[in-house]
Amino acid sequence: MKASVMPHLSSRILSINGSGSDGWGVFYRARAMVAAGEMVTELTIGEHDIRTHPAILDAMHRAAQAGHxxxxxxxxxxxxxxxxxxxxxxxxxxxxxxxxxxxxxxxxxxxxxxxxxxxxxxxxxxxxxxxxxxxxxxxxxxxxxxxxxxxxxxxxxxxxxxxxxxxxxxxxxxxxxxxxxxxxxxxxxxxxxxxxxxxxxxxxxxxxxxxxxxxxxxxxxxxxxxxxxxxxxxxxxxxxxxxxxxxxxxxxxxxxxxxxxxxxxxxxxxxxxxxxxxxxxxxxxxxxxxxxAALEEEVAAPFRRRRALAMSILEGQNVVGHIPSQGAMYLMLDIRSTGMTGEAFANALLDTHRIAVMPGESFGAAASGHIRLAMTVADDSFAVALQTLCSFAGMLIPSDFAPA
Amino acid sequence: MKASVMPHLSSRILSINGSGSDGWGVFYRARAMVAAGEMVTELTIGEHDIRTHPAILDAMHRAAQAGHxxxxxxxxxxxxxxxxxxxxxxxxxxxxxxxxxxxxxxxxxxxxxxxxxxxxxxxxxxxxxxxxxxxxxxxxxxxxxxxxxxxxxxxxxxxxxxxxxxxxxxxxxxxxxxxxxxxxxxxxxxxxxxxxxxxxxxxxxxxxxxxxxxxxxxxxxxxxxxxxxxxxxxxxxxxxxxxxxxxxxxxxxxxxxxxxxxxxxxxxxxxxxxxxxxxxxxxxxxxxxxxxAALEEEVAAPFRRRRALAMSILEGQNVVGHIPSQGAMYLMLDIRSTGMTGEAFANALLDTHRIAVMPGESFGAAASGHIRLAMTVADDSFAVALQTLCSFAGMLIPSDFAPA
Missing domain, CATH: 3.40.640.10 (Type I PLP-dependent aspartate aminotransferase-like (Major domain))
Incomplete structure (x- = not known):
């Protein structure tokens, strides 16, 4: 037997993630803070704050017990x-x-x-x-x-x-x-x-x-x-x-x-x-x-409510812009008035206010200068977080900024 | 807009199944017979004749109800x-x-x-x-x-x-x-x-x-x-x-x-x-x-019993040979003494006795002249099917065959 060289993994699997940052730095920092016992408002990933309806789980269990x-x-x-x-x-x-x-x-x-x-x-x-x-x-x-x-x-x-x-x-x-x-x-x-x-x-x-x-x-x-x-x-x-x-x-x-x-x-x-x-x-x-449709509307309802809350908060200020909010459980905010990248803003917001959002850059170069909020926390917490975010952005605006 | 040519599927997905027969003809014929109301002893696929243990299903349901x-x-x-x-x-x-x-x-x-x-x-x-x-x-x-x-x-x-x-x-x-x-x-x-x-x-x-x-x-x-x-x-x-x-x-x-x-x-x-x-x-x-190990042995036990049954049946005749049966829920039988391919034998067995087995050829050219039995029916039915199979093979032996 010759001295062996270990076989190599395929180029394909080595390159799946591409090169450079994967844009999830803020997300992982927030998770680490939570693990360390800190209170963080997480508006990062697209997962409901409710669980699967018990009636669906019961139907699943019945099917399994029946032998499927x-x-x-x-x-x-x-x-x-x-x-x-x-x-x-x-x-x-x-x-x-x-x-x-x-x-x-x-x-x-x-x-x-x-x-x-x-x-x-x-x-x-x-x-x-x-x-x-x-x-x-x-x-x-x-x-x-x-x-x-x-x-x-x-x-x-x-x-x-x-x-x-x-x-x-x-x-x-x-x-x-x-x-x-x-x-x-x-x-x-x-x-x-x-x-x-x-x-x-x-x-x-x-x-x-x-x-x-x-x-x-x-x-x-x-x-x-x-x-x-x-x-x-x-x-x-x-x-x-x-x-x-x-x-x-x-x-x-x-x-x-x-x-x-x-x-x-x-x-x-x-x-x-x-x-x-x-x-x-x-x-x-x-x-x-x-x-x-009744169940689908019930599942969508919290996001519909929070989106309405968000619109009323965003209308009351002129620092943070937003992409038209028409669907899905997300809100894409434009924080270019602060002169910051989405990533810098998201990191600063996490450090200062323990609010975690996704930098726009996580979703591609086109969304630079933006942040994405998942509307996945309770209405009160969501409203407070968005108000805090807007105030924070206002304090970051360079003195020569003139709102459009 | 030009008159469109529909796009083509990838060569990869078109060729996944390779060319030629997929060797599942006997299996599908047996399924069709069952669907038509005929009694068929199915020894084709590797699926237990028991279901998942209810205690495992209960553990699953508890986890789901608890919010996982x-x-x-x-x-x-x-x-x-x-x-x-x-x-x-x-x-x-x-x-x-x-x-x-x-x-x-x-x-x-x-x-x-x-x-x-x-x-x-x-x-x-x-x-x-x-x-x-x-x-x-x-x-x-x-x-x-x-x-x-x-x-x-x-x-x-x-x-x-x-x-x-x-x-x-x-x-x-x-x-x-x-x-x-x-x-x-x-x-x-x-x-x-x-x-x-x-x-x-x-x-x-x-x-x-x-x-x-x-x-x-x-x-x-x-x-x-x-x-x-x-x-x-x-x-x-x-x-x-x-x-x-x-x-x-x-x-x-x-x-x-x-x-x-x-x-x-x-x-x-x-x-x-x-x-x-x-x-x-x-x-x-x-x-x-x-x-x-107790649960694993309980799940394996039916196959262990049927394998022992099979050995006693196979020892009582000299027409059907077998590959050493050491593990897994299958039995590979050598029917080359009949002069038939595994596929021809399996089709004849299905037609004559409504017993469905997999032709060896379904698993590659090397297993030509063999058939695979999944030991996945109740002991009595399994024993009767194997005895029938051996008798059937004996009747198919060319008159000039001399057992080794």
């Missing part, structure tokens, strides 16, 4: 595929059948599988900056090359036809990942933006991967899926999840809705990557969806 | 990582810490992640023929090139140094996937085979991916992990699962044990592919592991 503890069929159980298909048909008007639905262990798993289906290794996958934190890593994990399309705060961070088309041409892209209602911006894409996306996708033969996990959290306007636009049902993969709509984040239950031939191939992938989703969790999801 | 329904930490909850590490340390003698353990949504997910970590796209991943049905597809899903190492029935389907070394040299392989106790053969690799594997791996800088999901089902001899051999802890990724050991197939809960730097990178991958495992399922796994 063996392997579940790979595309998902029929009852759940049918429930998801019926819901999508009802919400979008696009006829959707069981055969268009793959059940996945959560939305993140669906995002990964969708990119595995749409992109060959080395092909470019487009996404919109600012973006949810895992997007570039998900694309890299699938062996594709992430390419951000920058947007501007002045445009409410909305992409347009030219930006998408130019990026698709420049990189010979295979796919475009979009997200409405948007995390981190809280913007709900208007029809005109979705038409731009559809035109660019059809012009450049792009798959559209549409992350719609916040579809039940709409404060202004209406959710529109790109799959519902003319010609788009054949080239769109919709990613959905029970995490945000039903406070089932930990249950890891989601889906992909796509053309039947895509679902067939995604089932092959699932056989070799996940081997399906626990049957009793799928049964619980069927139960939860059967509760209809 | 939010995102769980990505490498896995500390209590479960510690429990797995302690169990591996105890069973193998190799010091194993929490930092060596990643919790995954099942063993299949662990197999995929391990190949993602070890192989760059286009690199060769070796595996032993005969093999568990998903192995080549899992390797293809990870973008690597599957290369089987053929073994012979006469060697109990055990690989040796030369076969592995030759394959590693010929293909510049990055990894070697091994499985003991073995599905489909029921063989438990002896120390000499594992030493061959270790020598070949160290000589050729191979990662060893060791699928040990049947480690609690041992009828003869003892389970030995390649990770326990000198120098191997630095280049072995062990795949484990609660599916077979605790009848938790549907709960999708497993793990990878590997060097700490590998687990760190696998955590990056998990963040972007699964986003973790339900916390209440992890709590249930902690509870199940805390029951110790």
């Amino acid at each position: 503890t063996g392997y579940a069929t790979i595309p998902g159980i029929t009852a759940l595929r049918d429930a998801v298909a019926a819901r999508i048909t009802r919400n979008t008007g696009i006829p959707t059948a069981r055969e268009n639905v793959l059940i996945t262990p959560g939305g993140q798993s669906a995002l990964f599988a969708a990119h595995m289906a749409c992109c060959n290794p080395g092909e470019t996958a487009l996404y919109i900056d600012p973006y949810y934190a895992t997007y570039p890593g998900t694309i890299r994990a699938a062996g594709a090359v992430p390419q951000a399309i920058a947007t501007r705060a002045e445009d409410s961070f909305l992409p347009d036809y030219d930006r998408i088309s130019d990026a698709a041409l420049a990189h010979g892209a295979a796919s475009l990942l979009v997200n409405t209602p948007n995390n981190p911006t809280g913007v709900v894409y208007p029809r005109s933006t979705l038409e731009d996306i559809a035109h660019a996708a059809l012009d450049h033969d792009l798959w559209v991967i549409s992350d719609e996990v916040y579809e039940t959290q709409i404060w202004e306007g209406a959710h529109l899926s790109p799959r519902a636009l003319p010609g788009m049902d054949q080239c769109t993969l919709v990613v959905g999840s029970m995490s945000k709509s039903h406070a089932m984040t930990g249950s890891r239950i989601g889906w992909i809705v796509a053309p039947e031939h895509v679902i067939e191939k995604l089932s092959d992938l699932a056989t070799n990557t996940t081997y399906g989703v626990p049957g009793y969790i799928q049964d619980a999801a069927v139960f939860a969806l059967a509760q209809g | 329904t939010g995102y769980a930490t990505i490498p896995g909850i500390t209590a479960l990582r510690d429990a797995v590490a302690a169990r591996i340390t105890r069973n193998t003698g190799i010091p194993t810490a929490r930092e060596n353990v990643l919790i995954t949504p099942g063993g299949q997910s662990a197999l995929f992640a391990a190949h993602m970590a070890c192989c760059n796209p286009g690199e060769t991943a070796l595996y032993i023929d005969p093999y568990y049905a998903t192995y080549p597809g899992t390797i293809r899903a990870a973008g690597a090139v599957p290369q089987a190492i053929a073994t012979r029935a006469e060697d109990s389907f055990l690989p040796d140094y030369d076969r592995i070394s030759d394959a590693a040299l010929a293909h510049g392989a990055a990894s070697l996937l091994v499985n003991t106790p073995n599905n489909p053969t029921g063989v438990v690799y002896p120390r000499s085979t594992l030493e061959d594997i270790a020598h070949a791996a160290l000589d050729h800088d191979l990662w060893v991916i060791s699928d040990e999901v049947y480690e609690t089902q041992i009828w003869e001899g003892a389970h030995l992990s390649p990770r326990a051999l000198p120098g191997m802890d630095q280049c072995t990724l062990v795949v484990g699962s609660m599916s077979k050991s605790h009848a938790m197939t549907g709960s999708r809960i497993g793990w990878i044990v590997a060097p700490e730097h590998v687990i760190e990178k696998l955590s990056d991958l998990a963040t972007n592919t699964t986003y973790g495992v339900p916390g209440y399922i992890q709590d249930a796994a902690v509870f199940a592991l805390a029951q110790g």
